[in-house]
Amino acid sequence: MPTSNKILNNEQIHHKIKRIAYQIYESNVNETELILAGIAKSGFVFANRLKTVLEEISDLKIILCEVKLDKKNPLNGVKTSLSASEYQDKSIVLIDDVLNSGTTLIYGIKHFLEVPLKQFKTAVLVDRSHKKYPVKADFKGISLSTSLNETVKVNFSKGRDKVELL
Secondary structure: OOOOEEEEOHHHHHHHHHHHHHHHHHHOOOOOEEEEEEEOOHHHHHHHHHHHHHHHHOOOEEEEEEEEEOOOOHHHOEEEOOOHHHHOOOEEEEEEEEEOOOHHHHHHHHHHOOOOOOEEEEEEEEEOOOOOOOOOOOEEEEEOOOOOOOOEEEEOOOOOOEEEEO
């Protein structure tokens, strides 16, 4: 059984989410509406957590969008819970739990750039810095130096959130 090292505990993750939410708000302080586009599964859970904090600290109308793509075969296309007309000329933050090679984020970015946007940013909880693509996180919880054979696992479980290195 592989050993794991806890990188972030529940309290630390909550703190990172709150800090990222404030950073997102600061970069969108003149907006009335903001779209948080979470990449399916953990990225969407992370987006939901950010939405909760943003609604506590700001008057922004937060709209959640779920982004679905095949991470193993991203050329299969991207599907979103919002139509292009719903996010056209709006500010969007594309959100995922871990930025590893950048493949998931770059294909998500490509999808949203097919319509005119007011502003586009990215947010991740963990940035691993093993980039294959020239993509960066505008907002990140933690930067982590890892080897390629290590895996970062984010587990969002109400009250028991954790980030582990496996």
